[in-house]
Amino acid sequence: MKNNMTKLLTILLASSLAMPVLATPFSVTPVRIYMTPKDKAIAVTVTNEGDEELVMQADVYSWKQKPDGEDDLVLTEDLLLSPPIIKLAAKARQVVRLARLRSVPLDEQLTYRLIMREVPEAKPNKGDLQLQIALAFSLPVFITSPTAKSVLGCTAQRSTADTVKVSCENTGKAYAQLVDLELSNAEGKVLASREGGGYILPANKRQVDIKSADKAIPSGKAKLNVRLDDGTQQAFDVTIAE
Numbered sequence: 001m002k003n004n005m006t007k008l009l010t011i012l013l014a015s016s017l018a019m020p021v022l023a024t025p026f027s028v029t030p031v032r033i034y035m036t037p038k039d040k041a042i043a044v045t046v047t048n049e050g051d052e053e054l055v056m057q058a059d060v061y062s063w064k065q066k067p068d069g070e071d072d073l074v075l076t077e078d079l080l081l082s083p084p085i086i087k088l089a090a091k092a093r094q095v096v097r098l099a100r101l102r103s104v105p106l107d108e109q110l111t112y113r114l115i116m117r118e119v120p121e122a123k124p125n126k127g128d129l130q131l132q133i134a135l136a137f138s139l140p141v142f143i144t145s146p147t148a149k150s151v152l153g154c155t156a157q158r159s160t161a162d163t164v165k166v167s168c169e170n171t172g173k174a175y176a177q178l179v180d181l182e183l184s185n186a187e188g189k190v191l192a193s194r195e196g197g198g199y200i201l202p203a204n205k206r207q208v209d210i211k212s213a214d215k216a217i218p219s220g221k222a223k224l225n226v227r228l229d230d231g232t233q234q235a236f237d238v239t240i241a242e
Contacts, residue, residue: 025049026056026088026135028116033141037104041097044081046116048088055119056086063111063140069198069206073113078102079141081114100143109148109174111201112141140199142175150176152200156183156224156238159209161216164192164240166224167207170200177229181210184223191217
């Protein structure tokens with residue numbers, strides 16, 4: 001159940017059945033929430049983009065990661081969204097407050113997930129069978145001390161002839177998000193690449209595969225370039241075995 005919570009879009013009823021479906025589209029901004037230890041609360045805007053009334057429920061989870069990189073979410077009262085139940089008319093929007101209720105340790109970052117999900121309401125019976133789809137958003141929340149930074153270290157190991165497994169460890173005090181990874185040889189020729197790699201929370205590791213598009217990756221010394229969500233890029237010297 002925890003894994004399902006962390007998906008940006010959760011389909012609660014199987015959409016493969018041959019029936020029409022109902023869903024009320026909504027949006028939440030910002031999609032990623034940043035707070036400092038000085039911030040007591042922050043505004044979050046919820047917009048009902050549909051033509052029917054929308055009821056939303058919000059819960060806050062502490063966000064950790066297991067050794068294999070899987071998210072571990074636990075309900076918490078460290079943060080509170082007020083109000084926790086939101087009722088919006090068609091095309092309406094509402095600004096709610098996400099309030100911090102605990103202190104932030106020095107030189108650290110607290111990580112949470114704000115899960116906002118639609119509460120399906122009874123729809124008028126129009127004489128046909130319809131499936132209702134409940135939509136949910138999982139918004140990352142970061143409360144960060146000014147001195148908390150990520151410290152990333154990455155290695156690369158051959159998996160198959162055309163695939164290299166990249167292992168990245170974050171030994172810092174703040175999250176790192178991998179945006180794209182690129183493996184190149186000494187001449188700068190790109191050997192393999194991929195977009196995306198996910199979040200690495202403090203004191204956690206993540207493994208991702210990067211694959212060559214057309215041929216085997218040669219052995220020898222190479223450069224692994226990792227671009228993060230803040231626009232910075234880090235380069236690591238690696239050696240690809242036979």
